[in-house]
Amino acid sequence: MKDIGEISTAHLFDMAVDLSPRLDVGTGPVGRRVLFGSAGGTFEGPRLRGEVLPGGGDWALFRPDGVMTLDVRLTLRTHDGDLIHMTYGGRWATPPALRADLADPATRHQVDPARYYFRTNPLFETGAKRYAWLNDIVCVGSGYLIEGGIAYKVAQVA
Incomplete structure (x- = not known):
C-alpha cells in the first residue's frame, strides 16, 4: 500500500436546526419512517455563516435494531444571500438503556x-461562485440534541 498520509479534518461550521413537530409515517417493511422537518436554524464557521431555511428535513428510518439512519436535505442561506443545498446521511446509534431518556422531548x-x-457525512451543492469550493469537498459531522432541535459540529475532510 502507498503511504498517502493520514486523514485529517478542519472545522467547517457549527449548525443548529430547529425542528417542526415530527410526522410518523409508520412501520413499513424496512423499519419505522419518521419525518423530522426543519423549521429553521443557523450555521457559523470561519469561512461561512448564515441561516438554515425552513422546508428541509430528515426522512429518518428507525431500523428494527433501534439504529436511526438519516436522509437529510437542507437549504442554507449565507449571510451574503447565497443558497447552498446540503445533504447528508448518517447513523444515530443509541444504547437500549438510553432510549427512554431520549424519547422524552x-x-x-x-x-x-x-x-x-x-x-453524518455532509455534501454540498451551490451555484454561487464565492462558495463553489463547497461543491468539491467531503465533510463529517457529529450530531447532538439541543432544546427544540438538533445541532452538529461539521468538519471538512482534508
Missing part, C-alpha cells in the same frame, strides 16, 4: 452526547 437534550453515536 422535554429532557432528551440533557443526555450527554458522549453516551450515543451520532455521525
